[in-house]
Amino acid sequence: MPYINIRLAGELTREQKKQIVEEMTSTMERIAGKPREYVIVNFDETREENWGWGGQLLDEL
Amino acid sequence: MPYINIRLAGELTREQKKQIVEEMTSTMERIAGKPREYVIVNFDETREENWGWGGQLLDEL
Amino acid sequence: MPYINIRLAGELTREQKKQIVEEMTSTMERIAGKPREYVIVNFDETREENWGWGGQLLDEL
Amino acid sequence: MPYINIRLAGELTREQKKQIVEEMTSTMERIAGKPREYVIVNFDETREENWGWGGQLLDEL
Amino acid sequence: MPYINIRLAGELTREQKKQIVEEMTSTMERIAGKPREYVIVNFDETREENWGWGGQLLDEL
Amino acid sequence: MPYINIRLAGELTREQKKQIVEEMTSTMERIAGKPREYVIVNFDETREENWGWGGQLLDEL
Numbered sequence: 510m511p512y513i514n515i516r517l518a519g520e521l522t523r524e525q526k527k528q529i530v531e532e533m534t535s536t537m538e539r540i541a542g543k544p545r546e547y548v549i550v551n552f553d554e555t556r557e558e559n560w561g562w563g564g565q566l567l568d569e570l
Numbered sequence: 571m572p573y574i575n576i577r578l579a580g581e582l583t584r585e586q587k588k589q590i591v592e593e594m595t596s597t598m599e600r601i602a603g604k605p606r607e608y609v610i611v612n613f614d615e616t617r618e619e620n621w622g623w624g625g626q627l628l629d630e631l
Numbered sequence: 632m633p634y635i636n637i638r639l640a641g642e643l644t645r646e647q648k649k650q651i652v653e654e655m656t657s658t659m660e661r662i663a664g665k666p667r668e669y670v671i672v673n674f675d676e677t678r679e680e681n682w683g684w685g686g687q688l689l690d691e692l
Numbered sequence: 693m694p695y696i697n698i699r700l701a702g703e704l705t706r707e708q709k710k711q712i713v714e715e716m717t718s719t720m721e722r723i724a725g726k727p728r729e730y731v732i733v734n735f736d737e738t739r740e741e742n743w744g745w746g747g748q749l750l751d752e753l
Numbered sequence: 754m755p756y757i758n759i760r761l762a763g764e765l766t767r768e769q770k771k772q773i774v775e776e777m778t779s780t781m782e783r784i785a786g787k788p789r790e791y792v793i794v795n796f797d798e799t800r801e802e803n804w805g806w807g808g809q810l811l812d813e814l
Numbered sequence: 815m816p817y818i819n820i821r822l823a824g825e826l827t828r829e830q831k832k833q834i835v836e837e838m839t840s841t842m843e844r845i846a847g848k849p850r851e852y853v854i855v856n857f858d859e860t861r862e863e864n865w866g867w868g869g870q871l872l873d874e875l
Contacts, residue, residue, distance in 0.1 A: 510793070510821070510822055510823050510865055510867075510872070511820055511821060511822035511823075512756060512793070512795070512820075512821045512822070513818065513819070513820050513821075514818070514819045514821075515816055515817075515818050515842075516612065516815070516816060516817045516818075516819075517815055517816035517817070517846070517848070518815050521846055523741055523749070525845050525846055526741060526742065526744070526749060527748075527749050527752075528845045529744075529841055529842070529845050529846065530744030530747060530748065530749060531747055531748075532837070532841040532845070533744075533838060533841060534744065534746065534747035535747070536834055536837040536838060536841070537820075537834070540830050540833045540834050540837070541822070541826055541830055541834065543822070545746055545747055546745075546746040547746075548744075548745075548746065548747065549743070549744065549745055549754070549756070549793070550743065550744035550745075551699065551738070551742060551743055551744075551756070552738075552742040552743075553738075553742075554742070555612070555614075558584055558587060559587070559612060559613040559614075559615070560610070560611065560612055560613075560815055561587070561590075561591030561594075561595065561609075561610065561611035561612075562607075562609075562610055562611075562815075563595065563606055563607040563608075563609065564591060564592055564595035564596070564606055564609065565588075565591065565592075566584070566587060566588050566591060567815070569588075571638070571639055571640050571682055571684075571689070571854070572637055572638060572639035572640075573637075573638045573639070573817060573854070573856070574635065574636070574637050574638075575635070575636045575638075576633055576634075576635050576659075577632070577633060577634045577635075577636075577734065578632055578633035578634070578663070578665070579632050579633075582663055586662050586663055589662045590658055590659070590662050590663065593654070593658040593662070594655060594658060597651055597654040597655060597658070598637075598651070601647050601650045601651050601654070602639070602643055602647055602651065604639070610815070610817070610854070612817070616734070616735075616736075619706055619709060620709065620734060620735040620736075620737070621632055621732070621733065621734055621735075622709070622712075622713030622716075622717065622731075622732065622733035622734075623632075623729075623731075623732055623733075624717065624728055624729040624730075624731065625713060625714055625717035625718070625728055625731065626710075626713065626714075627706070627709060627710050627713060628632070630710075632732070634695060634732070634734070638856065645802055645810070648802060648803070648805070648810060649809075649810050649813075651805075652805030652808060652809065652810060653808055653809075655805075656805065656807070656808035657808070667807055667808055668806075668807040669807075670805075670806075670807065670808065671693070671695070671732070671804070671805065671806055672804065672805035672806075673695070673760065673799070673803060673804055673805075674799075674803040674804075675799075675803075676803070677856070677857075677858075680828055680831060681831070681856060681857040681858075681859070682854070682855065682856055682857075683831070683834075683835030683838075683839065683853075683854065683855035683856075684851075684853075684854055684855075685839065685850055685851040685852075685853065686835060686836055686839035686840070686850055686853065687832075687835065687836075688828070688831060688832050688835060691832075693760070693761055693762050693804055693806075693811070694759055694760060694761035694762075695759075695760045695761070696757065696758070696759050696760075697757070697758045697760075698755055698756075698757050698781075699754070699755060699756045699757075699758075700754055700755035700756070700785070700787070701754050701755075704785055708784050708785055711784045712780055712781070712784050712785065715776070715780040715784070716777060716780060719773055719776040719777060719780070720759075720773070723769050723772045723773050723776070724761070724765055724769055724773065726761070743754055745754075750754070767863055767871070770863060770864065770866070770871060771870075771871050771874075773866075774866030774869060774870065774871060775869055775870075777866075778866065778868065778869035779869070789868055789869055790867075790868040791868075792866075792867075792868065792869065793865070793866065793867055794865065794866035794867075795821065795860070795864060795865055795866075796860075796864040796865075797860075797864075798864070
């Protein structure tokens with residue numbers, strides 16, 4: 510805790526995930542005052558076809 | 571916002587997802603008065619074996 | 632299953648929730664072929680201040 | 693309802709899922725007084741690389 | 754990790770939450786082999802009116 | 815999309831939320847290359863008593 514879940518269309522490289530985890534953990538530590546060792550981040554990489562926005566599938570936009 | 575997440579056992583075709591996104595977006599627009607362009611839908615297609623109901627795995631029922 | 636979670640800023644009346652549940656259940660039955668009695672819907676009504684979009688809080692937009 | 697979602701790094705065997713569903717359903721029945729037939733359990737098996745803890749990816753720890 | 758989220762209609766007492774956390778943590782430890790100190794449990798207590806089942810609101814059933 | 819959900823024990827001030835939204839949106843833009851206007855952030859502020867860690871309630875630790 511905090512527990513941060515990030516859902517996105519497509520995939521990230523391992524390096525991108527690593528940097529995102531570093532930055533978001535730092536954000537929670539600096540701004541919310543949460544101890545670094547309690548911050549959990551979790552990624553859901555999903556297909557574009559599994560998202561709708563404004564009534565259309567994301568892969569149509 | 572609204573953000574609608576749909577989790578189900580098994581898979582849907584692209585056409586089914588497209589129709590579900592259309593109908594659910596329309597439902598939120600008509601009934602909840604939410605602007606169409608803010609409605610987000612997201613599908614999680616999961617294995618039957620990953621669901622339990624009433625104490626049993628779904629694939630046993 | 633399916634399990635549908637709807638998160639939105641603000642509140643809905645009981646009547647709006649009732650109609651949304653009816654329509655979304657019907658959508659899953661007709662389009663995805665899911666038995667009506669398995670469709671679960673769950674609402675999260677949240678504060679505007681708890682949403683960010685495009686880098687700003689929703690209540691600033 | 694209750695709806696229990698279990699996210700973990702790595703995979704479980706079908707037998708492990710079966711036992712977890714049995715025990716957690718029993719827990720909700722005995723302690724929370726929820727009827728057995730309403731308890732739903734859902735597993736998300738994810739990659740280690742998709743978790744961060746304390747600012748690092750789980751597969752680095 | 755594992756991260757367990759429990760959503761239910763109504764509220765639990767603190768004592769019920771405490772026992773559920775103990776039992777579910779033990780379940781994950783014994784059956785899934787997860788170290789006890791990594792198991793996180795999180796409760797969402799919600800209103801009956803915020804659940805639909807089989808096309809009706811839960812408080813109508 | 816990306817859709818970022820942040821769950822934490824306790825509350826944040828409006829100013830903390832604003833800064834977290836700014837930083838996390840910027841992180842997704844710079845590192846993941848996601849257009850700023852698609853990044854959504856959502857906070858769940860919950861009671862300490864609703865979290866378990868290592869088999870105990872968070873408010874006992």
